[in-house]
Amino acid sequence: MALGRITHRKPDFTFDEEFEKHWLGGSAFKTHFLNSLTLIFPAGEKYFIRSVKNVLSRVKTKKLTSEAKQFIKQEIQHSIEHEKFFSVLEKQGYEIRPLLKVIDNLVSKKLEVFFAKESNISITAGLEHITALLAEISLEENFLKEAPQKIQDLFNWHAAEEIEHRSVAFDVLNDVDPRYEQRLIGIIIAYIAMSTFAGVCTINLLHQDKMLFKKKTFQDFTSMFFTDEKLFFKAISIFFRYLDPDFHPDKSDVDGLTKDIFNKFQSLKVA
Numbered sequence: 001m002a003l004g005r006i007t008h009r010k011p012d013f014t015f016d017e018e019f020e021k022h023w024l025g026g027s028a029f030k031t032h033f034l035n036s037l038t039l040i041f042p043a044g045e046k047y048f049i050r051s052v053k054n055v056l057s058r059v060k061t062k063k064l065t066s067e068a069k070q071f072i073k074q075e076i077q078h079s080i081e082h083e084k085f086f087s088v089l090e091k092q093g094y095e096i097r098p099l100l101k102v103i104d105n106l107v108s109k110k111l112e113v114f115f116a117k118e119s120n121i122s123i124t125a126g127l128e129h130i131t132a133l134l135a136e137i138s139l140e141e142n143f144l145k146e147a148p149q150k151i152q153d154l155f156n157w158h159a160a161e162e163i164e165h166r167s168v169a170f171d172v173l174n175d176v177d178p179r180y181e182q183r184l185i186g187i188i189i190a191y192i193a194m195s196t197f198a199g200v201c202t203i204n205l206l207h208q209d210k211m212l213f214k215k216k217t218f219q220d221f222t223s224m225f226f227t228d229e230k231l232f233f234k235a236i237s238i239f240f241r242y243l244d245p246d247f248h249p250d251k252s253d254v255d256g257l258t259k260d261i262f263n264k265f266q267s268l269k270v271a
């Protein structure tokens with residue numbers, strides 16, 4: 001990705017229609033895994049924005065400063081659009097506010113306060129690495145093909161922009177604190193945080209559905225993580241890719257995956 005090419009788009013989704021509770025191919029597990037990401041994203045993205053803003057004055061080039069500003073605009077828009085989906089979950093009868101409060105408290109009052117600015121930007125870079133590669137896997141495998149079109153559009157637009165801005169937090173980290181051990185701490189905390197939050201939210205939503213201990217839930221979990229989509233093994237390889245001292249997000253040639261999606265959203269450019 002060439003610097004200077006991050007575009008702020010405003011898709012302005014509306015979710016007035018009714019969706020089936022298990023909107024992803026009738027699978028409670030797969031649906032709630034994606035729902036859990038929707039619950040996590042806004043708190044996570046606000047944390048990314050604060051982490052980048054806190055060190056923005058230490059970024060060494062105008063080019064990266066301008067990329068970081070576009071990154072912030074994109075992440076604000078992601079939060080806005082995913083928060084709109086909260087009303088769908090509430091209409092479906094899910095109690096999500098306590099979960100949102102716990103996530104927000106843990107992120108803003110524990111994680112962020114406990115770590116220094118350098119570590120927060122490192123954790124942000126780690127989480128951005130995970131989201132960009134999840135985005136890559138999801139678009140490559142058309143993971144949401146069984147979802148309603150509007151939900152596909154929400155996740156695919158977000159995934160494409162995660163790919164588009166995948167190098168920003170990493171480059172900011174390198175300007176602020178290029179030490180390898182700082183990068184390592186960031187990715188370890190990022191993995192712990194992401195898997196804990198996604199796991200707790202998915203379990204909670206399944207519990208609300210009384211689907212937690214069903215055979216089908218276990219089968220879908222096994223299929224997604226170990227046998228079909230193999231997310232567990234991909235997560236391990238994503239982790240090790242980041243440990244390579246020569247790693248840089250731009251080394252993966254994935255911009256082709258986003259072309260059709262950005263063409264669809266072209267009229268929505270605002271910056």
Ligand SMILES: [Fe+2]
Pocket residue numbers: 045074075078158162
């Ligand atoms: Fe995002």
Ligand SMILES: [Fe+2]
Pocket residue numbers: 075128131161162165
């Ligand atoms: Fe992002």
